Amino acid sequence: MGAACCRPTPVDFDGEVSLFHFVLLRCVGKGAFGKVRVVQHKQTRDLYALKYINKTKCVKMKAVPNVIQERRLLEEVDHPFIVNLRYAFQDDENCFFVLDLMLGGDLRFHLERLGSLPEDVVKFYVAQLSSAVEFLHQSGIMHRDIKPDNILLDERGNAHLTDFNIAVHFSERKLTGVAGSMAYMAPEILTKRGYTCHIDWWSLGVCAYELIFSRRPFRGRTNSDLTYSISKDPLKWPEDAEKKCTRAGMLVIKGLLDRDPSRRFGCKPDGEGYQELRRHPWFKSIDWDTLETKQQVSPFIPDPKKANFDASHELEELLLEDNPLKAKQRKANQDNLSAEMRQMEEQFTSYDFKKMQRRSYYPHNQQLISTATATSSGLASSRPETPANDLRPEHGVTINGESMELQGPEVEEMNKEITEKEYR
Ligand SMILES: Nc1ncnc2c1ncn2[C@@H]1O[C@H](COP(=O)(O)OP(=O)(O)O)[C@@H](O)[C@H]1O
Ligand SMILES: [Mg+2]
8 A cells, every 4th residue: 555655657658748758868968058868768668869958048048949949940850861850848847859869979979089080981971961951951941050069870870960959941031140160150151241051061061071181171269260261261181181082072072162152062053052962973982862761881880889979978967967857747837937938838849750740830930040059169179169259149039029139248158158068
């Protein structure tokens, strides 16, 4: 009789998805906003990645629109080389994304351990990521934050794009808000003359260069040096470039790093840019027709015996987290919420891929995103340490028809925090 109180409450799998449906396992990542850990669905036993974002912190960092936008865009997309959303839900403290689990780790992790990656491995990733970028652009979405930290490998070594925190729908009208991680930003973002989805191809070019040569093509000790370098410096190759990369590989990278978006590889309209890229001799070894089926064997298979994650995330969680994640029942009374908390409550809606069709919120959410996440500076080393002081959030963003100013000390404070975490 007395033991009844200790029995766990049975989980209602027919009800709305919640943290009670999952067993919480180890922490594998940390980003600007959230932590990521492995979880197992208690009924299907499937493993996923759980990305969770503290709501109070999210309000403080004025990132509510970004989190809602990320949630909406993720519902919209489903692609073999994107880390797809499977469930979304919230409780009183956190917003949760349940995503495809990538056990191979992120490319920043591998780059730091290996120094650089062989050209054929990078070529394989560039092919897979091009397919994902083209899919996004065809869906009217630009990612805006393509960098090694946001490229994840599954256990068979296939590359996937993740982190839609500053992704947006684009239309004819060009954007001017500075958003992204500076070292990977296309020149047209920095010169503020307006940009569109072409910027993603540039970022992919920066990634390919960095992965092969273990340094970035454009560098600067300060943000203005870096801006100058990205906008003006001629593209230079390391002295031993030819030992690491074929001429064809360099031509593709050079084509992606063309400052003129109308000439940049990948950018010709109606998918022609992507088709041209596919036909490039560098990709002769890639069978594009079967690429998306993931039948091709990756030239780099992450070691299944090793954890491909920074162990400090798990340690930090065990030693430093004073409020460890736990499934909790929701409070019945949600009356006294602040406007931002209410917005999250209402707009970070539940999603369950087994029960619901994916859908697009566009164009209704066109203006939802703020560039409050305009992120980090990219300084010369592969691990920049100095926070950016050169972040320029969009002047006004509209949320539900209301304009929100993103200026002043809070924004600076927030940007500092984001910058520091971005490069861990
Ligand atoms: N689906 C996933 N599987 C495995 N690790 C992940 C997954 N999603 C994120 N991570 C890890 O967590 C880190 C932060 O996740 P990310 O979505 O980029 O968050 P943020 O928006 O805070 O940068 C990633 O760089 C990666 O190392
Ligand atoms: Mg990230």
